[in-house]
Amino acid sequence: MAVIETVDLKKSYHKHSVVRGINLQVQEGEIFGFLGRNGAGKTTFINMLTGIVLPTSGQFRILGVSNNQLDRVKHKVGVLPDYTEFYANDTALEHLQFFAKIQKHTVTKQQCMDLLEQVGLKDAIHVKTKKFSFGMKKKLGVAQAVIGNPELIFLDEPTSGMDPESALEMQKFIRTLASQNKTIFMTSHNLNEVEKLCSRIAIMKKGIISGLGTIEQLQKQFQTNIETTIKLFPKNEASYRQARDEIENWTSVKYWDNHQLTTEIRDESDIARIVHSLCNVDTDIFAIQTNRPSLEDIFMND
Amino acid sequence: MIAIWKKEFIQSFRSVFSLITIAIFIAVSYYLSDFVSKSSIITGIEFAEAGYVSGLVFLIYIMGFLFIFSLFHDTINRETESRTIRFLVTKTSRPAIILGKLLGIFSYWFVCLLASFSIIAFFSHQFYIKTFGSLFVMLTYIVALCVLMSCLIPKRSMSMFAGLLISIAIPTFGLWSLLSDKLWLKVIKYITPYHYMLEGGTWGWLVVLLFAAIMVGISILSLHRRDL
Structure with a gap:
């Protein structure tokens, strides 16, 4: 009611x-x-x-x-x-x-x-x-x-x-x-x-x-990209570079080194695709962190 | 409405000036009654009532505006100025605020007048109910005008100034109009209460009450249509 x-x-x-x-x-x-x-x-x-x-x-x-x-x-x-x-x-x-x-x-x-x-x-x-x-x-x-x-x-x-x-x-x-x-x-x-x-x-x-x-709905409404940081360890650096180049074709890679890859994606379902690409080149993944916009970000950007 | 009535009534007794006002009414009633009761043996009993109540009639007809406006000129606008009215208006209706305030002031004057007439009754062994009623009608008119001014004038300092002007102007021109044939004074004669109370015959007081009711109605309307 x-x-x-x-x-x-x-x-x-x-x-x-x-x-x-x-x-x-x-x-x-x-x-x-x-x-x-x-x-x-x-x-x-x-x-x-x-x-x-x-x-x-x-x-x-x-x-x-x-x-x-x-x-x-x-x-x-x-x-x-x-x-x-x-x-x-x-x-x-x-x-x-x-x-x-x-x-x-x-x-x-x-x-x-x-x-x-x-x-x-x-x-x-x-x-x-x-x-x-x-x-x-x-x-x-x-x-x-x-x-x-x-x-x-x-x-x-x-x-x-x-x-x-x-x-x-x-x-x-x-x-x-x-x-x-x-x-x-x-x-x-x-x-x-x-x-x-x-x-x-x-x-x-x-x-x-x-x-x-709701907060989640507003985050979706106001967000343009989700920043995703993946903590990793590549067993083969050359293959890892190739995978990173492939990922960069469809996302915006903001930072990368041999321990971390930070990228901006459009949708959370893209994370699975990145993980799949990295696993295919024998890279160990330790953590995945996504940064959604806070209420403050939404409020300030509105 | 009852809570606002009660609060306004109790608050009326909290100021020094309100206590002085009651003291003046009681003192005038006491000393005049004492004097009249002693002198009525000489003047005759038929003049006694006029003698006993003359002090109160003078206080209300001549000084009533001044007393009431001094005490209650900011009844509504002090609430709007301090914005405490926002608490009231979210809890009760706007007419209930006006009526509660009015009843609180009426109650104060009822007590004041009742105390004065009780003293007179003590000396005269009579309660002059008719005079009590007519004086209360006059008070009703003044209180209604006072509340109306407080609704229409948003600033307390302005309502105090306007109240002072009214306290001088209405008794002066109202009583003068009874003795004059000038046209502009005749207009005043019919809008002030003196003509109806003193020359209006048996039912003149009803016109004064009607005026008071109209003023209360305008007060309610003015508050009803306003952002607070």
Whole structure:
């Protein structure tokens, strides 16, 4: 079942188009990553789906409910907006209790305290948020997004501003949420984090989605060649040279010596052909390594 | 809506100025009631009600705009300016935010007025329910206008300035219009609440309530159509 479904969703400010017609489906239980450079339109897109910003045109459905009836499902949706500022004179606990009450969730004080402990705010439960650092505000933002056990959670850069240890703890927490069959829609500038957490990824560029799929699908979509390195030992150097010349006829050999052959191939099935050629000239093969493009490579080359 | 109502109500008591406002209302009620209860033996009981409530009528009719705008001019725009409204709007409907805020402010003034009338009742041995009702209608109008301004003006500093101007302009021109035949003042007469409250007869207060309802409606619409 599609938890999020958008049809030609657009947003313009005056004459400037920020989101230029997005069609997207996010399935139940997914951790969906949304990537893009600053100003690509990610936050505007999330803000439309969460009711903060109104679409210029197009439609969307959240948990089966259309955008003009969004209020009906707000109690099932948790949101961490991009800008997390709180009521300065209220404590972290008071915030959680207040936000839970707005959504008419029955949450005990102990449950709120447990949640604050889970996001790493154990020592700041009774501290007023005006004393919070940016990272602490992010943690409280995540806590308020998941209070009341929502089915769908939007997280706009959940680990930005956090120290590496806290960021890892937060990633663990997000994984725990996903294991409870919650759908998570997140944006992040940390590509490594997205690669580790997300089951599917969309890359947004200038208001449109330029890439969409699993990491493997994106790698296939964006890769031109696979770099393959073979560690070897030729028993007959002359025959090995001949084989290398034959391989070079149909691949691009980048480097070779008597211990290693590095070549670029179009498809992984080509590896078998190279191995076959090398074995025919009595060359021992110790290891084969292929380098697929990382998410960073895809993102940077997009 | 109830959570926002409760929060706004509790928050109303957190500022020093709100406590001073309550203290002014209570002090005026107490000292005036004390004075009237002692002097009504001379002036006669038929003038007693006017005497007892005159202080509160003055405070609300003349100073009401100033009190309410000083305390609540930034009810909505402080949320939009600090962007805390983004948390609210992702959890509840936009009309619920406006109505919750309105009810919170109404509750504050209800408590303030009730405390004042209770003091008067202590001295007069009567609760002047009709005057209480008419003053609360006047407060409703002012609160609705205050929330509307807070929705329409995005910056807190601007709403404070506008509130100050309104606090001077409406009582001045509203009351002046009752005594003048000038055409431009007649227009003001029909858009300010004084004509309906003081010259509107039995049902004049309903027009004031209608004005308040229209202003609440515009507030909801203005927030409904806006990116936050």
